[in-house]
Amino acid sequence: MLALNLPDPITSAANAEVKRLRALHERKYRRQTGWFLAEGTRICTEAVSLGWRLHRLAFLAGRENDRHVRPLLEALERDGGRALPMTESLLGRISRKDNPQMVLGAFEQRLTTPDARSGRGSPLWVALDRVRDPGNLGTIMRTADATGAEGVILVGDCTDPYSVEAVRASMGAVFNVGIAMM
Incomplete structure (x- = not known):
């Protein structure tokens, strides 16, 4: 087991990292940084196992040795990301939920x-025209993943597939399917 060098727990909503993560609810900031938020240990663990780069991991202070959190912290350290132990109330402020997950990545x-291949072996892409609701988009990504589709093609003015709502509704499928925009 690696010895982790963790910072002191964050306790203030005025902390720059807390503000940065909260700003990921805004499309403008997601475009500017190229980052997005995912909630929960299962989804974050799945993303890391699929080779997605984790930049920040906000987690409930004192849970660094939890069997679900520890591997994420080790992956974060390998990727050069930053661990952010914090209070439950700050996790709630970032996620905008009363009962937040223990982990936000x-x-x-x-x-x-569409011509890129992930190795899934399927030539199927699901084309979506002007999808406005992020919950619907997340559900469609989940369905595309379940059918083995290579990915989704977003045509026209669609909602952001990396919005917190779309990622939440995809239940991790956002990490499994390709996303193309036209």
């Missing part, structure tokens, strides 16, 4: 093209 966005 900031990942790098990935866009692809």
